[in-house]
Amino acid sequence: MDFNGRTALITGASAGIGVEFAHQLAARGTNLVLVARREDRLVALVEEIGTKYGVKVSYFAIDLSQPTSGSTLIANLAQTGIDTDILINNAGFATNNKVANEDRIRVQAEIQLNVGTLVDLTIGLLPAMQAQSFGAIVNVASTAALQPVPNLAVYAATKAFVLSFTEALWGELRGTNIRALALCPGATESEFWAVADISSKKMVGMQTAEQVVRVTLRELDKLNSRPSVISGYTNKVQAQLLRVSPKRMTIAIAGSLFKKD
Numbered sequence: 001m002d003f004n005g006r007t008a009l010i011t012g013a014s015a016g017i018g019v020e021f022a023h024q025l026a027a028r029g030t031n032l033v034l035v036a037r038r039e040d041r042l043v044a045l046v047e048e049i050g051t052k053y054g055v056k057v058s059y060f061a062i063d064l065s066q067p068t069s070g071s072t073l074i075a076n077l078a079q080t081g082i083d084t085d086i087l088i089n090n091a092g093f094a095t096n097n098k099v100a101n102e103d104r105i106r107v108q109a110e111i112q113l114n115v116g117t118l119v120d121l122t123i124g125l126l127p128a129m130q131a132q133s134f135g136a137i138v139n140v141a142s143t144a145a146l147q148p149v150p151n152l153a154v155y156a157a158t159k160a161f162v163l164s165f166t167e168a169l170w171g172e173l174r175g176t177n178i179r180a181l182a183l184c185p186g187a188t189e190s191e192f193w194a195v196a197d198i199s200s201k202k203m204v205g206m207q208t209a210e211q212v213v214r215v216t217l218r219e220l221d222k223l224n225s226r227p228s229v230i231s232g233y234t235n236k237v238q239a240q241l242l243r244v245s246p247k248r249m250t251i252a253i254a255g256s257l258f259k260k261d
């Protein structure tokens with residue numbers, strides 16, 4: 001895809017994979033709109049990216065875990081006259097508890113952020129992409145979407161939703177000049193682990209955000225990009241094994257990785 005001179009909206013752009021999307025897209029000449037809650041981080045990144053790559057960068061500090069967040073963000077974009085060609089729905093977090101011990105309020109925020117706002121922004125921004133016959137929507141799922149995960153049940157279910165929703169959207173957009181792509185990273189170095197209070201020690205094939213984003217943009221560069229992409233060789237092998245392994249076994253293994261000490 002030619003990203004040069006286009007505008008990408010990146011949610012979760014204050015840390016981890018979102019920051020890396022900002023750098024790699026800006027390096028391709030893409031103007032950026034960065035969204036997250038931590039305004040100080042966004043301000044610093046706007047400054048850094050603008051200076052380093054010479055693209056236009058703006059930001060909105062918004063909590064996307066509220067049911068009205070998508071509408072607020074879309075209204076802000078309209079007010080400032082920003083047209084979005086590329087949507088990177090990346091913001092997300094995990095809660096790491098047995099279902100009976102989950103905090104109901106925090107889980108509502110997790111579902112709204114990982115699923116509700118992602119769907120809302122997709123529906124809100126897609127018509128303008130269709131009107132101009134150009135666009136891309138990258139929804140960040142996870143390899144946790146590929147199997148149920150005890151102790152991470154809500155998170156894995158939100159990511160299974162993202163994967164299914166995005167692959168269906170890919171089907172709807174097939175043959176148009178708009179790409180939909182679900183990204184399934186495996187364990188990736190970022191603040192994700194600290195936020196979820198999970199140790200990453202047991203994870204194999206840990207990737208960097210740089211590797212994950214490179215795989216994503218390379219997929220979008222293909223003329224016939226696929227509905228979803230798994231980043232990393234180890235993660236791809238694990239995904240193949242999951243297809244042929246008994247569910248009782250895969251659920252037990254997945255759960256053992258996320259058990260709290």
Ligand SMILES: NC(=O)c1ccc[n+]([C@@H]2O[C@H](COP(=O)([O-])OP(=O)(O)OC[C@H]3O[C@@H](n4cnc5c(N)ncnc54)[C@H](OP(=O)(O)O)[C@@H]3O)[C@@H](O)[C@H]2O)c1
Nearest residue numbers: 012014015016017036037038064092142187188190191192
């Ligand atoms: N790291 C992994 O191993 C891994 C693996 C598979 C999938 N993923 C997925 O990759 C995506 C990016 O995660 P990451 O690894 O880069 O984690 P991260 O370093 O913790 O970054 C998460 C980003 O989401 C933003 N965010 C969190 N809550 C928000 C809210 N309520 N409103 C607005 N923004 C919010 C954070 O910004 P603020 O805190 O400033 O709001 C931050 O910019 C997530 O969807 C995650 O589920 C990660």
